[in-house]
Amino acid sequence: MINRRLLKKLAEQNGTPLFVVDHDQLRRNYSQFKRYLPRVQAYYAVKANSDPAIVKTFYEAGASFDVASMPEFRIVYEYIKDMPDKERQAWIWDKIIYANPTKAEATLQELNQYKPLVTYDNYEEIKKIKRHAPLAGLALRIKVPNTGAMVELSSKFGAAPGEAVDLILAADKAGLVVEGLSFHVGSQTTNFQNYVAALELAANLFKEAKDRGYTKMNLLxxxxxxxxxxxxxxxxxRNLAALINRELGRLFPKNIQILAEPGRFMVATAGYAVSKILGKAVRDGKLCYYIDDGVYHTFSGVIFDHCHYHLKAFKRGPTQICSVFGPTCDALDVVSMAEQLPSDLKLGDLLYSENIGAYSHASSTWFNGFAPAKVVHVNQ
Ligand SMILES: Cc1ncc(COP(=O)(O)O)c(C=O)c1O
Structure with missing residues (x-):
């Protein structure tokens, strides 16, 4: 377990801004996922945090992987490159899904040699896959309700239910094999009914495909x-898992293989950020702290992930509502406009945030010349 004392010590030893990853927590998250969803094969969504050390920990724990770019594919490939050809081929087929529905031609050309499973959701993609990666297996990404998710994905991705089976038959006609369906209910979905609706929709499409003569789908x-x-x-x-298990049991026979692509769930709670106060001012009567990490760096999720992170102080004392700003010269660099922090923090004092492992350091930039936070791995 990472406690405040250890975080402070690590920041004193390594400097700030600091991003700390607890690998015991990564393993706990993976095993919790497996324990509560025993029928589901977990493909860690590498985009959530593509640090190779994190990928290695999941690899060693037995996870499968969702990659969405060739650089992500290569991070995973690094751990299997020395396997004998046949074994590696089987591993890729069983444990990697290239889950970006729109792929560059060059990506498909490179992927073809690995005969991977890839997603698609439109006719142009079928033509591209046929031309550049005919050895790939396909999963049709369908559009499902994303209501109430923190990050909605359904306006950018997914075939409409009415065209789904047409797209399956079109791929079949092109000589490709559609292995099954995929969906995403939106990231940080606290509305569990999204899964219920999506599973029902997928089951109906399995049936429609069968009724229209396509019987090769074996995965969801x-x-x-x-x-x-x-x-x-x-x-x-566990509440969500119970609901999913119940619906899977009701709607999908045992011979349908079930996979999932958890990203946030696997890494969010394993990441911590520690930053230092660089400046302090009072603006319009409100106390403002300026820290050495911000939205162009570890707090990028404030912008890209619609996520709010709380900042906590190591020091105690009377608190007030403060603004917390990042270090860059851009007014967008606002970590929070309302954090309850001690009033008497001094320049050089440290702040920390918990549950910041997903979609955070992964999208850090070098904007304004400020480097991403140093990463320290604990319990590796
Ligand atoms: C195709 C796909 N799979 C999996 C994920 C991971 O989602 P989450 O982090 O919500 O588990 C994403 C996130 O955007 C995605 O686009």
């Missing part, structure tokens, strides 16, 4: 969206 990919416990309003994972 239930995507990501599993919520991290950012606050008490998030109901326990």
């Amino acid at each position: 990919d239930i995507g990501g969206g599993f919520p991290a416990p950012y606050d008490d309003s998030v109901k326990p994972f």
